[in-house]
Amino acid sequence: MKLTILGCYSATPRTFTNPTSQVLEIRKHLFLIDCGEGTQVQLRKYKVKFSRIKHIFISHLHGDHFFGLPGLISTFRLLGRESELHIYGPKGIKEAVTLLLKLGDSWTNYPLFFHELDSSKSETLFEDDEVSVNTIPLDHRVYTNGFLFKEKPAVRKLDIEAVKEHQIDRSQYHNIKNGKNGVAKNGTEIPNVDLTEDPPKPKSYAFCSDTAYNETIIPIIENVELLYHESTFLESEAHLCSKTKHSTAKQAAIIAKKATVGTLILGHYSTRYKSLDLFKEEALEVFDNVELADDGKSFNI
Amino acid sequence: MKLTILGCYSATPRTFTNPTSQVLEIRKHLFLIDCGEGTQVQLRKYKVKFSRIKHIFISHLHGDHFFGLPGLISTFRLLGRESELHIYGPKGIKEAVTLLLKLGDSWTNYPLFFHELDSSKSETLFEDDEVSVNTIPLDHRVYTNGFLFKEKPAVRKLDIEAVKEHQIDRSQYHNIKNGKNGVAKNGTEIPNVDLTEDPPKPKSYAFCSDTAYNETIIPIIENVELLYHESTFLESEAHLCSKTKHSTAKQAAIIAKKATVGTLILGHYSTRYKSLDLFKEEALEVFDNVELADDGKSFNI
Numbered sequence: 149m150k151l152t153i154l155g156c157y158s159a160t161p162r163t164f165t166n167p168t169s170q171v172l173e174i175r176k177h178l179f180l181i182d183c184g185e186g187t188q189v190q191l192r193k194y195k196v197k198f199s200r201i202k203h204i205f206i207s208h209l210h211g212d213h214f215f216g217l218p219g220l221i222s223t224f225r226l227l228g229r230e231s232e233l234h235i236y237g238p239k240g241i242k243e244a245v246t247l248l249l250k251l252g253d254s255w256t257n258y259p260l261f262f263h264e265l266d267s268s269k270s271e272t273l274f275e276d277d278e279v280s281v282n283t284i285p286l287d288h289r290v291y292t293n294g295f296l297f298k299e300k301p302a303v304r305k306l307d308i309e310a311v312k313e314h315q316i317d318r319s320q321y322h323n324i325k326n327g328k329n330g331v332a333k334n335g336t337e338i339p340n341v342d343l344t345e346d347p348p349k350p351k352s353y354a355f356c357s358d359t360a361y362n363e364t365i366i367p368i369i370e371n372v373e374l375l376y377h378e379s380t381f382l383e384s385e386a387h388l389c390s391k392t393k394h395s396t397a398k399q400a401a402i403i404a405k406k407a408t409v410g411t412l413i414l415g416h417y418s419t420r421y422k423s424l425d426l427f428k429e430e431a432l433e434v435f436d437n438v439e440l441a442d443d444g445k446s447f448n449i
Numbered sequence: 450m451k452l453t454i455l456g457c458y459s460a461t462p463r464t465f466t467n468p469t470s471q472v473l474e475i476r477k478h479l480f481l482i483d484c485g486e487g488t489q490v491q492l493r494k495y496k497v498k499f500s501r502i503k504h505i506f507i508s509h510l511h512g513d514h515f516f517g518l519p520g521l522i523s524t525f526r527l528l529g530r531e532s533e534l535h536i537y538g539p540k541g542i543k544e545a546v547t548l549l550l551k552l553g554d555s556w557t558n559y560p561l562f563f564h565e566l567d568s569s570k571s572e573t574l575f576e577d578d579e580v581s582v583n584t585i586p587l588d589h590r591v592y593t594n595g596f597l598f599k600e601k602p603a604v605r606k607l608d609i610e611a612v613k614e615h616q617i618d619r620s621q622y623h624n625i626k627n628g629k630n631g632v633a634k635n636g637t638e639i640p641n642v643d644l645t646e647d648p649p650k651p652k653s654y655a656f657c658s659d660t661a662y663n664e665t666i667i668p669i670i671e672n673v674e675l676l677y678h679e680s681t682f683l684e685s686e687a688h689l690c691s692k693t694k695h696s697t698a699k700q701a702a703i704i705a706k707k708a709t710v711g712t713l714i715l716g717h718y719s720t721r722y723k724s725l726d727l728f729k730e731e732a733l734e735v736f737d738n739v740e741l742a743d744d745g746k747s748f749n750i
Contacts, residue, residue, distance in 0.1 A: 211519060248545055253591045
């Protein structure tokens with residue numbers, strides 16, 4: 149699993165900072181999460197292959213999370229895309245994008261599907277054999293969801309030496325990988341644990357931006373390896389959180405601690421701060437594993 | 450008069466090239482012309498003061514001329530703008546921008562006025578004592594206007610030496626600058642030409658993008674000092690012009706020649722071409738004064 153931050157600053161794009169967008173490589177998928185203005189340029193800069201993006205998740209319809217989407221959809225058309233594109237986002241996103249395409253008489257030549265969200269409960273947006281994606285209802289000024297990306301448990305790993313030793317026929321491999329016992333050439337049943345090893349632990353990533361401090365997300369994000377939680381402000385500006393419905397670095401760390409996550413990534417910094425170090429310092433007082441998001445930075449698990 | 454090119458490439462923004470946007474300083478005004486994605490970043494990069502922009506002219510509603518507008522409007526709000534903003538563009542632009550602001554619950558805190566266009570004839574969009582702005586109906590796949598910016602003639606320049614010599618009272622200066630004769634202290638009438646000099650010739654700029662070769666614009670743009678005319682293609686790709694409703698560099702030069710303009714600026718290059726030199730060479734075969742637009746380049750008159 150690899151997360152690449154394309155942009156992680158709040159509010160408006162600037163010469164050297166970009167609004168929210170991320171790409172998550174998880175199993176065979178490449179998911180785009182949020183799409184602030186300039187995202188398509190960031191995708192090119194970090195050499196993300198446009199055709200690999202088949203699912204785009206939009207947390208909410210503030211410009212800094214969404215205004216790059218119409219341009220990206222148009223660019224896909226210009227690049228001759230033919231494969232399906234699925235967009236998951238708040239109710240209204242379809243009308244907005246459709247109107248912009250209509251005004252430019254620029255319909256896509258590829259199938260474009262909108263999955264509009266309006267539930268206040270966590271729901272499953274996408275699921276296949278490898279991965280599931282669920283919403284994380286957040287508390288912001290407009291209807292907003294975070295997203296929880298979870299790998300499914302992989303099949304058990306075949307112990308080739310053991311399988312050969314017991315002279316087990318290849319036709320059994322599929323079942324053994326899926327937990328069944330094996331049958332040796334001499335007819336003896338061999339317990340699965342003697343023929344396989346545990347697969348790698350499934351990984352998970354929770355994206356939580358934008359939101360006020362909100363403990364109701366804890367049961368949903370509990371024990372994820374990686375949590376991106378917005379930290380627009382430092383505690384010195386905590387008084388701005390209630391009006392703007394954002395969090396401080398300390399609040400993000402409290403959520404990370406209570407949810408016993410692996411690593412906390414901070415981001416969505418207000419551009420009022422000259423240095424990001426104070427965000428990390430503030431969060432480290434509460435929680436041990438803190439990383440700072442920055443445009444172009446990647447996190448591998 | 451100073452024209453700064455913020456972006457001049459067709460289609461999609463890339464790491465080092467930007468879609469169409471320009472700022473024109475003319476007398477006390479700073480007009481923004483088109484607003485492709487990333488324009489607000491370009492404005493910052495070239496240190497254009499956001500608060501000086503009071504009028505934005507949008508040629509047509511293709512993304513590469515327009516998708517930066519919602520973000521710029523939002524940024525003005527975040528910067529605490531209070532002064533009026535006037536947007537001139539094709540019918541539908543108000544609905545599109547309003548919908549995006551509504552979805553984000555992000556109304557502007559400054560007065561925002563839309564002036565929607567649907568006429569196929571040239572019309573006056575803006576006029577004050579100093580400047581006028583008129584549409585130039587273009588021939589593109591969707592409803593499109595170019596824009597003609599014209600300085601009004603300045604008042605005549607007072608010849609201070611002559612005025613003193615004739616002992617002309619200050620109270621007459623205003624009338625003399627506006628062409629009236631003066632009256633000397635001894636009662637003699639002094640012809641205006643003896644008291645004033647010609648003011649600088651009023652300047653004009655025509656912006657024509659996007660358009661197929663279209664001779665009907667010639668009477669409108671005749672004799673402008675500066676013409677920006679799109680040249681998406683070279684003659685080697687002329688066969689693409691009729692379907693896409695774009696022009697070649699040669700066609701742009703023919704228009705410049707027939708309209709006897711001062712200088713032709715080429716732009717809106719297709720990104721298929723590795724070098725821009727061929728555009729200039731092709732146009733120079735037809736017309737003498739050819740310049741290449743490029744992102745960040747300025748033209749002073």
